[in-house]
Amino acid sequence: MKAFVTGAAGFIGSNLVDRLLALGHEVTGYDNFSTGVESNLAPASAHPKFRLVRGDVLDLPALERAMQSHDTVFHLAANADVRFGTEHPRRDLEQNTIATFNVLEAMRLTGAKRIAFSSTGSIYGEPEVFPTPEHAPFPVQTSLYGASKLAGEGLIQAYAEGFGIRGFVFRFVSILGERYSHGHVVDFYRQLCEHPGKLHILGDGHQKKSYLYVQDCVAAMLLALEQAPDRLVNIFNLGTDEYCEVRDSAAWICARMGVNPEISFGGGTRGWIGDSPFIFLDTARIRALGWKPALTIRQSVETTIDYLLPR
């Protein structure tokens, strides 16, 4: 395929780029480097089938120019910050909803025919069914991030129906692994680097969360593109078939770092406004295509700490 990857210099984007190149595909990476990191693309940059375009997904003419002659778009560029949504309400609208609209418009204008979209388990709000399947009851959003991804999904579905684009929507749990830079594992890691004797956990630590290793995530996306039913829109939850409490992951992180801090808690069942106290997705649909994750949640956390620790 000729793949176009937005957010190519990001955590998941750059891992995807490496995998696509390893499989022999041509890849154009598109990134504005607002949160993407140059060094994430160091391996790709040496590859003859990789091309990097510096640009913003909010710049539709630039996006359209860069997207010419690609068949498959992996749209990973996003504001990935859930926690601070209420401090800058416009950011999710612009960087997630309007950006996705622009990607779809560029596809319509250039004739690109498939989009794979990084959606989120946050889109289920606070579900009543666990593990939560893709056809869960119509959810109520609890975060601006979830709302902006919901809007992105809706746009992809409408473009699929209206313009014959094929949409692959992936609702991720939190992703961990090499190049991970954002979220509670790195927050805990940084706290413990600074003060190995103290760890502060938001909420009561009993929030139940799910994680997936980035290589498992990338493998699932690529498998779905190959194997999914011949429908305009395919939606897949991506996660493991387990969850952990924040207290568990904190303990694994401490053990891996060889520290034994005094732990304090912010209290309450949620770490912040819009924090979901329980995320556990039903992944039967992607498993039915033959996918299964290589790493457990604990192994993902440990692999991430190994990556973060100085070599």
Next chain:
Amino acid sequence: MKAFVTGAAGFIGSNLVDRLLALGHEVTGYDNFSTGVESNLAPASAHPKFRLVRGDVLDLPALERAMQSHDTVFHLAANADVRFGTEHPRRDLEQNTIATFNVLEAMRLTGAKRIAFSSTGSIYGEPEVFPTPEHAPFPVQTSLYGASKLAGEGLIQAYAEGFGIRGFVFRFVSILGERYSHGHVVDFYRQLCEHPGKLHILGDGHQKKSYLYVQDCVAAMLLALEQAPDRLVNIFNLGTDEYCEVRDSAAWICARMGVNPEISFGGGTRGWIGDSPFIFLDTARIRALGWKPALTIRQSVETTIDYLLPR
């Protein structure tokens, strides 16, 4: 209450304004008159408790100025055109999604505490459950209009959670009645005025649709604001407990107009891309508050034709 009504000069907006004034409320109408009609506000304009502000919901500073000192916002301004969405993909994004974001931002900035939002049964896409309840399985969007309203709902829910605004989301079927100006009843009426001997129907005419009389719609919204459970977000389907085929409504329209045209069909199960072949909403939730519609679908169609016919 001190009510702020966007789209006040529109079909539903102006009927709502009249009702609010009749109930003794203070009302500010906000409209850019892009599709709103001056004459719709003729009765309201004579009322001492009514104030009109000409402005665009995409102009956030103007919206914020106009919204000062209101407690309840009825957000009815929208692009209401479902059928031609694919001819101008940006319109739904701007006039429905971004506009709703602006309304919420203006509420956050001015301290307005309640929003009533005109969403749509189109948001269910092509559902598998009939009548379709509010907690139907997570839908797949089939129109840019539905996608833009889904995005609006998500934003309202996230603002409710994030900023303590109370959200009332109303998923309308097609609304009929006085000041109706847009949709298949007026399309058929206009065709028959021009050529009383011919009527062309898009699709095969077996599309199953639901309609609700505008006064019933307004009454349901106001009842919900009074009686709904004390939750941050309340979602209500609004419709009758029946549906009709497009062929049925065509026959009622012809009879009311006293014409007997030759009818031709576009063919296919859908009238256009994104046309839902079956809309029938479960309205048990709003009925449980004590609401029921005064008019049947047939009566709504006939009332609308009576309104359209020259007096």
